Each structure stands twice: as structure tokens, then as C-alpha cells.
Amino acid sequence: MSISDRVIAIIAEQAVLEPSDVTPDSTLEDLGIDSLGLVESIFAIEEEFDISVPFNANEPTAGDFDITNVAAIIAGIEKLVAEKV
Amino acid sequence: MKRVVITGAGTINSLGHSVPDTLEAMREGRCGISELEFRDVDRLAIKIGGQVRGFEAEGRFNRQQMTLYDRFTQFTLTAAKEAIDQSGLVFHGDLAARSGVVLGTAGGGVSTWDDNYRSVYEDGKNRVHPFVVPKLMNNAAASHVSMEHNLKGPSFTVSTACASSNHAMAQAFQMVRSGAAPAMITGGSESMLCFGGVKAWEGLRVMSKDACRPFSANRNGMVQGEGAGVFVFEDYDHAKARGADILCEVVGFAMSSDASDIVMPSKQGAARAMAGALADAGLNASDVGYINAHGTGTLANDKTECAAVADVFGPHADDLMISSTKSMHGHLIGGTGAVELLACIMALRDGVIAPTIGYEEPDPECALDVVPNEAREAKVDVALSNAFAFGGLNAVLALKRA
Numbered sequence: 047m048s049i050s051d052r053v054i055a056i057i058a059e060q061a062v063l064e065p066s067d068v069t070p071d072s073t074l075e076d077l078g079i080d081s082l083g084l085v086e087s088i089f090a091i092e093e094e095f096d097i098s099v100p101f102n103a104n105e106p107t108a109g110d111f112d113i114t115n116v117a118a119i120i121a122g123i124e125k126l127v128a129e130k131v
Numbered sequence: 132m133k134r135v136v137i138t139g140a141g142t143i144n145s146l147g148h149s150v151p152d153t154l155e156a157m158r159e160g161r162c163g164i165s166e167l168e169f170r171d172v173d174r175l176a177i178k179i180g181g182q183v184r185g186f187e188a189e190g191r192f193n194r195q196q197m198t199l200y201d202r203f204t205q206f207t208l209t210a211a212k213e214a215i216d217q218s219g220l221v222f223h224g225d226l227a228a229r230s231g232v233v234l235g236t237a238g239g240g241v242s243t244w245d246d247n248y249r250s251v252y253e254d255g256k257n258r259v260h261p262f263v264v265p266k267l268m269n270n271a272a273a274s275h276v277s278m279e280h281n282l283k284g285p286s287f288t289v290s291t292a293c294a295s296s297n298h299a300m301a302q303a304f305q306m307v308r309s310g311a312a313p314a315m316i317t318g319g320s321e322s323m324l325c326f327g328g329v330k331a332w333e334g335l336r337v338m339s340k341d342a343c344r345p346f347s348a349n350r351n352g353m354v355q356g357e358g359a360g361v362f363v364f365e366d367y368d369h370a371k372a373r374g375a376d377i378l379c380e381v382v383g384f385a386m387s388s389d390a391s392d393i394v395m396p397s398k399q400g401a402a403r404a405m406a407g408a409l410a411d412a413g414l415n416a417s418d419v420g421y422i423n424a425h426g427t428g429t430l431a432n433d434k435t436e437c438a439a440v441a442d443v444f445g446p447h448a449d450d451l452m453i454s455s456t457k458s459m460h461g462h463l464i465g466g467t468g469a470v471e472l473l474a475c476i477m478a479l480r481d482g483v484i485a486p487t488i489g490y491e492e493p494d495p496e497c498a499l500d501v502v503p504n505e506a507r508e509a510k511v512d513v514a515l516s517n518a519f520a521f522g523g524l525n526a527v528l529a530l531k532r533a
Contacts, residue, residue, distance in 0.1 A: 104352040104430040
């Protein structure tokens, strides 16, 4: 599975949806994922890829990690995975 | 109903090892938050906290006591001794039989859990010290205070996360007010600054990596602290009859439950607790001059708390002062309300309002007088102390100048 598919699978599980229902332009709000759900998703992503995602719930828009929509999250994860190697 | 007064106060926290030292630090707006020092701190993402420094437990307690006292108990006993010494009370006879101890803690012996899990899981040992259970239990501190000072009345521990101390002091207040006890030792303690304690908090992603800046637009989270605050709550007539020095009067309290979310705060729940404390005390909102805020420095708490204050106090919200001393000593979790009560006592007794330090940028969602960065002199007749816990459990105390 590609990084994109793996991230989508994690987000879909958190949202209790099918992966096919999670599109690149979906926002977390669209998917019904609240702040706790987001923190849980990030934890699952970190575990899946063995990376650290710089995300502080107090400054969701600060820093390099963009959570605007699913595509932005995937791009951020791809970058972190690439930096790891 | 009896009137209830405070006749003794004690503390140890990152600002000082006594009440005078702590109040001096609050007056000067000093910060007790710095780089954490303990095993494996390099494996943490969050490396700052309000850690108690220079506390030599070995010199204070004997070998047998050390095997039984977790750090949270050591803090409690240190603060309790200061408070009881100041009150001048010696517990014997009927006074001892009816006076008790109600303390708050969220985690109890966290470092005892941490050390012993490490021992059996990481080091592979199959044996732990025989006193692990009596050392880590949440009521250990209350029990040791009762043993040390011969307190034989109602004694127990309250655990409601970040509101533990305020809930505990509310219980003690009720017992003295109802006449059930002539005096109660109360407050709370916490010592979570160890690898496991901080690692658990890290997971929530609400911790700041650099500073606790409550109400400031650039705030980025909470910072943990550790320590204890302990008080002697006494029947006013009892205190008066023996000529005790009265620090202030406790006039009311209220508790509420948000019944909504396990971590997100609720404006309504906070507002009901503040309004309830005023009603219990028979006070008007306009009587309040100072609020010691819960003020954690998280995005969610500070704006919710300010909105709740605006709802309860209306136009008077702009006239009162509200500060968060967590900016200086960090968030003592289950012990925080107790250390913060000291700021209320200082406001009422000394006319000095502790500042919110680290305040850099106004936030339109926190547009109150947060006493930024520098302490202020002001005469205050009534102060409130707020605590709003995870789990949506709120407890607010109302205090009055003696």
C-alpha cells in the first residue's frame, strides 16, 4: 500500500467510514473527526510510519504540519517519511 | 452554621519551599519553570516543568519513613507541618477525635508506580519492595498527615484530576461549617514529574515546549508543576477563642459537572460553579475583586474560562482582576488549587495581586484584566479560586478578607 492509502485507511478507521469515502479534499470536520479524534489519528500515523508528527493541539495551524484536508495531511506525512530515510 | 476561617497555610512548589518564599516569588513575578531533571528526560518531547529543586527528603525523614513516603507524600507532610505550626493547634483529646484530613491528588504515588514498573518490566526483576502499595496509594499522604499530627476525625482523599484540591477543600469547608469538625487539614499534592508522568501528558498534545502563557494570544499549552499546598480550616469561634491569627475566611463553594466531554471544557459548567459559589456565600458578583483563574494556558481552557467569567459577572467582569499563577509554578494537577489558594490569601490579606507572567499578546477571546507580568497592589474583599478538571468536574471556592 502507498503512504497515501495507509494514511487514508487510518483516517477512515477513525471516522468509521470506508476508505473510498475519504477523498483528498475532505476536511477532518467533513469526516466528523474532532480534536480528540485528530490526536488519536496522529498517534496511529506515528505508530504506522515510525515518525514524529509536530502537532500541538493548542496551535493547530502553527508549524509545518498542515491539517487543512486529507491531501495536506498525506503530503505532510510523505515529507516526514522521506526525511526519515 | 459555623463560620470557617483559615488559620494556617503551608506549601512546597517550584517557587519556594514555604508560604513566605512562594508569596515573595509571586509578588516578584518569578518563574519556577525550567528544564526538567530526571532519568530518561532525553526521551521526552516535553522537557520543561515546575520542578521542586533542592528538596532533600533524606534530611527530613528517617530511613523507615523514606521507604513509605512517595514524593507526593513528602511534599504533603512538609506543607502540612508548616500549616499546622502556623495555626498553633496541637491535636489531642476531643479536638483530635473530631478533626480530620481531606486532601486532593490526581495521581498519588506516580513515581513509585514508574520506578517499580521499570524494575519489573525493563529490568526484568521479579520482586518489588514490600511497601509499594502503601507508598503509591492515593490516600497515603492523608493517612500520614493524620498519623503525624494525631488527627482522628473524618479523613480521606479526593481525586478529580485538576480540581482535586478544590473538591477536597470544599469537603473540609463543609465539615467545619456544619459543625462536624472543629478543624480540618486540607489541600492537595501532586508529583508527576517523572518519565512516565510526563510521557502520559505528552500524548494529549496539549503541553507547551517553551512556557506557560495563560490568556496570551500566543499561548501554546500547559506546563506541569509539582508540590503541595495544605491549610488549616477552623471553626471561626474556635479560632477566635484561642486568639488565632486568621488569614482569611472561607465563605462559600460550589461544584458542578459539565456532563459533556472527557477533556474539552464547558462554559456553562464553569459558569454554574462560579455563580454557585457566590450564591452559597450570599455574595453579589460585584463583591468579587480577584479571581485566581484555572488558566492552564491551553487554547480551550482560557477562552472558555474568560467567556464563563463574562457570563457570570456581566459588566463587572471588566472591573475585576483575574490571573493565572500557573504561569509561574506550572500546573500542579491535583495539587494546583491548593497552591493557587495562596494567591487568593495574598490578595485578601496583603492586598497584592499575583500576576499572570509570560503574557505577550492580547487575545480578544480573553479580554479581561489578567494582571499581566507584574504584581499589583489592590484592596480586595472577596476572591474566587477556580478549578475545572478533565472529566468536566468543576469546583470553585469563595474567600473573604478576615
